[in-house]
Amino acid sequence: MENIPREAYLPEVDRTASVTLPSVLSQAGAALASPFLPEPVKAPLSMALGLPTMLEGAGTLLNEGVKVAVLDAAAVGFSLARGDYATANAIVAMLGLGEYLEQWTEQKSDDLLKNLLRPQVETVWVERDAREVSIPFTELGVGDIVICGAGELMPVDGVVTDGEAALNQSSITGESLPVHVRPGDSVLSGTVVEDGRLKIAARSVGAETSMARMGRFLENSLRTKSVSQTRSDELADKLVPVTFGLGLGLFALTRDVRRAASVLTVDYSCAIKVAAPVAVKSGMYAAGHCGVLLKGGQALDNLARIDTVVFDKTGTLTKGDLKVTDLIPLNGMDGEELLALAAGAEEHYSHPVARAVVAEAKSRGLELPPISQVDFIVAHGVSAFVEGERVLVGSRHFLEDDEHVDCFAAVKLGRELRSQGKSLLYVAREGLLVGVIAMRDELRPEAVEAMGLLKERGISKIVMLTGDHRDTANAIAESLGCIDELHWEQRPEDKAAIVNRLKKDGHFLAFAGDGVNDAPALISADVGICMPGGADLAREAAQVVLLEDNLKALAVARDIATQNEKVLKRSFQAAVGINSAVLLMASAGLLSPVASAFLHNASTLGILGYAAASGGRVPKSQEFIRSKRQTEEVA
Template sequence: MRPELCRPVARPIFRVVHEQPGRLRLRGRALAHPCLDLAYLQALLEALPGVDAARINPQAHSLIIRFDGSAGTRRRLLELLADLPADAYRPDAVREQAPDPFRVVVSAMLAIATPLLPLPARRLVSWALALPTLGKGLDTLVSDGLRIEVLDASAKLLSLLRGDYFTANAIGALLDLGEYVEATSEQHSTDLLKRLLTPQTETVWIERAGVETKAALAEVAPGDILICGPGELIPIDGCVHSGEAAVNQASLTGESLPVPVAPGSPVLSGSVIHEGHLRIRVEQIGAETSMARVNRFLETALRTHSKGEVRSTQLADRLVPLTFLTGLGVFALTRDLSRAASVLTVDYSCAIKLSNPVAVRANIFAASRAGVLFKGAQALENLDQVDTLVFDKTGTLTTGAMQVADLIPFHGLDEPGLLALAAGAEEHYEHPVARAVVAEAAARELALPAISQVDFVVAHGVSAYVDDQRVLVGSRHFLEEDEGIDCTSADGHADALHAQGKSLLYVARGGQLVGLIALIDRIRPEAEQALAALKTLGIQRTVVLTGDHRDAGRALARALPGIDEVCWELKPEEKAKTVQALREQGQRVAFLGDGVNDAPALISADVGIGMPQAADLAREAAQVLLLREDLQGLVAAMAIARHTQRVLRRCAQASIGINSATMALAVAGVLPPVVAASLHNGSTIGILSYAALDGRKEWSSTPLASAAAALAPLSAGDATAPPRAEADDADIT
């Protein structure tokens, strides 16, 4: 579809042609737009409060809506239809009609009754039933060339010309059954869209001026106090103001066990209170909440196609002429219309073309239940091809919860003074190191100095002014090379702390080094097991990139034997260059990070993976988002990607194998047209059912080791991992 044809209608015109209480029937020229995504439009309409169902007939340009009959709902419906969002128009728009089981039943009954009818009635009924298929086949031949619709029409036409009306009608009934199953599979995606677009709650209880008031969710504003009790869904992002509760976050993180929360704990929209009562201070509402962002990611994922899906569609289309030419060749050699009709009923394209999107969508949705968000089918396909995994150290392999371990003041400054000075400068900087310094100062109940002219230098440090003196807090590189401050007086202390695997903050005031702050970061308890599981899944090389000093990197490598290489003291652009260098070596690279400074590397990798608490920029740059604060989500993401490709291979092999065998028997004259059509459609239904149902596998409760072991045969060819590099030789930049 040419892009210029996919521009939205300037003002869609829908007019009400019939109205009853609670029911509207409208006509609109927008329904003829070739890029209008009918599934998305239906989901939008049914997501409106008060709307029960919407049914679209694009051929008749007709739209039927059942709703609660209120004037407000009617007004909102007409306002939506008068100004459809641009998202409703897509070059690959879904144009299939909703599944119609009535048509399947009627065509099956008429096929069974065909031999019982007198010949004139049999002929009339058979041609009447065939006309829609013949018309569709002719239209497809003229507009798109040889496609599956041409094969279907040819098979029915040959049977009609032979006077074999039962075969013609039976083929039609089988085609209707196959189309119903295919449409039902497509409908699954529409149902997911409905679930994502439908608001979960419309009214809430809020506290204003000490009084609990029931209000519409749309009226809630940041700063309000929201009151929630057992069984209620939390519709906003916020912080617990008072109360304690157990909160189920399964819809967001895949974690099945309720999480205890108390005053000060963050809570996310989409969570459900298992027990207890909470008063929550509202921070984010509407489109800015976690659930809204998750829904947008999922919505995009379900509506986009990967290169693999495009390739499977192209392959399926190329196989149609093969079937058609085989049928013509059989007829030319045998003059047997029945044998030619049998060949034409066998089509490779249905199962190959449809199993890919069905399996991909099912597994993307399964991944979301396991706490993993894939931003589209391409991300799922790309992750399957990854053989090298690159980690940013802080917040990925480590918890990111840095803790102040040592304070080394100089030049007459004491420990509380050093800590207060650094915390004042770092107070407004959202970084694990900054949070650790500020938290330590708060724990010691230190009063922080007044700070002005704060300037954040990404991945380097912070500059601020205290009492007209410039204060710098950051790495040695930042202070010494960028700001020209002599740090050699601290070398003895720095070497001893580095040897312990600690990270250092250098603090300067008035152009003079006034102290060191040493911090430690705990390794995630599941990290070693996760790295082993990833190796089992076919990851050949694991690389850790860090801005920390060499000794901290070496200490991590010693603690985690699954690490092959470590690169230290890297700037953000150097991390991106390292990732690019690995790709230039022919490796398929995934990068896992969580900070603003990780965004360049996330974009440079074949697949960028963001941690749950990643900065907004990192979340936007990532193709895959983990929603659970541990590495089990990473293993689940890799396992699901591998599993999906295995399902797709099985579907393709089954389709080609079964249809090739069926065609060979049809060419040999062993199978009559009805049997050939039954085998073809039966295999298509079976393959699509396997693709859809296999996506229901539960990954969220699968342990790391067993998830990897279950898919170990997929990576048998990659079983030999490269030897682990020594830390001294690790720097590959």
């Protein structure tokens, strides 16, 4: 695991167990034996067993006020004061057992969540000078050709360059069926080659791999609390003085030490405080196995509350893989010359439009002209000099409004192409429009169904943002069918402004995107959602990262979030209801201190079990994704 960055394993808050199994067993043995011990032994033994509880209670009272430890100390102290050593010892034993089991349950939920991580390898096989050599993982670099055979763990994120194989992606997506990959397919670190052999061109290594990122996200999530957890904790703390006051009040009125001790053994906060993190972590684990990585409980909390989802079009609702469809040369330029000119200017620009143009030029074997003085204008285009002549490549708005290039010759043709859902790239040289390049970005095959699934799950408003022209945007929105609000020709800063405006209008919203220019909107939204192939900045800014390249994973995440909300609510209701009933019976003198402590601890453990089991249940909606993947495999 040493190749995962150190920050992925920063120590958590209070990782040392305060109660160990040997101490619990010794307390239980002493409690069982105390009725049969002689009086000279029974008293000092009971004082020794109860002293740590009473000292902790005294310290808590002085430093923090009336908390759970004060109740426990008072219950034990009352029993010792009246000489009921068997009861005092039984209370200490049950307190220890309850605390140990609570620690064990919470640790199990942490370990369950961490099981999403898989260990890194120490050495890897790479291709060097037409030979296969083994090198330390730490020496691996971007661009290296990594070789993985059957049974081996994928150590990098990359693209298959040669070979075919069946990959087990269960550690990433939760899918138990192997996925067939071939040249051109992307693969993630942490997957296992079940059958076949692959050569992979490494895109991300070491601390930048998906598994290392998951390590950082998950470890951070274990330290954070959601708003609902914090509120539950605050309410639980407020209920402690109520129990303490009731116990002391009963003693003052009745002088019945036994009844007061029975009341003081009942504590609302144990079940409330521990059940919430257990349910949240179990829900995060279930989400991880359904292809959704949540950065903390607040993301799960917010997903259950959203009523609006804002989608950036490119790379989110579409595949993000633009293809050149039409070349329209003007003013004496031929098609291939136009393409080479545009590709030369865009060659060093990382935007999807630039990549599409350059890829088309390379696929045709065109020689790109030498370029100088390249200037990238964000969300507009590129300005460059080719053989001393200024070349502009970008949107019509950029050329016509900003650079005053006459684009009238392409108006009619542009309108026709945009009505087909195509995006247009205008090219000018020395102030003269020399051509238009049309591109199309296909909708994701599951996009229409995913929009419908979100509507079924209570999302009342779906918004699409795009930098495309109005006609192109309308054509795509009509294809999707569920778009309630559409914004076109958007700049990066416009996206965040729209998100903030929707929030001011009272919407609780999620924003889904994948580009660097989406980061402001991802941060501004109540829930930022990044696609699997998102840019580094987008992945860091988002609270939710999809590991499965399927928009229907959003419906699964919504199901898990709403289910978790129900689990938290039911756990809270059970904790308050059961403990209130026990408290009333103890106040009426119907329960002994031992019986009261037993019922309290038993109910707490029952609620914890329910929170762990229900919070971690994978929803049936996961079948949306699995059925699609199985269909693709058969095809």
